[in-house]
Amino acid sequence: MVAVAELGSGTGAITRYIAQVDAKQVLLFEQNSRMRQRLEQAYPAFQCHHNALQLREVLDQSGISQLDCIWSGLPFFNFAQSVRTALLEQILLSLKPGGWFKEAEGYGLALPLKIHINH
Structure with a gap:
């Protein structure tokens, strides 16, 4: 089963595409309570x-050992360096070998940043 997380889901622009993928577990992360409620x-x-x-x-x-893919819409450069580092550590610890991290264009990492994990 494919397991995916989306960080900074916001209005669900990426979520709409994730929803079209079959056989998956999806975790959405959104700090804004109103947006999170709409996503729910x-x-x-x-x-x-x-x-x-x-x-x-x-x-x-959730009983999910590792993720196949993490999408991020987070504005990394709006965060303090310590928060950016902590987020990237969480991402690296969560991806399975061969997993993908995809960062939306324009948010401050390589544009777009794609990290392919090989443990």
């Missing part, structure tokens, strides 16, 4: 969470 209503089969810094903890609680 629009995608009831997906798990919605508040804080992307808790990615690894949420995976453990």
Whole structure:
């Protein structure tokens, strides 16, 4: 089964595409409570969470060992360096070997950043 997380789901622009993929577990992370509530209503089969810094903890609680792909719409350069580092650590700890991290264009990492993990 494909397991995917989206960090900074916002209005669901990427979520709409994720929803078209079959056989998956999807974790959405959105801090804005109003947007998160809309995501919960629009995608009831997906798990919605508040804080992307808790990615690894949420995976453990959900019984998901590792993710196939992580999409990020987070504005990395709006965050302090310590937060950026913590987020990237969570991402690296959460991806399975061969997993993909895809960062939306224009948010401050390589444009677009694609990290392919080979453990």
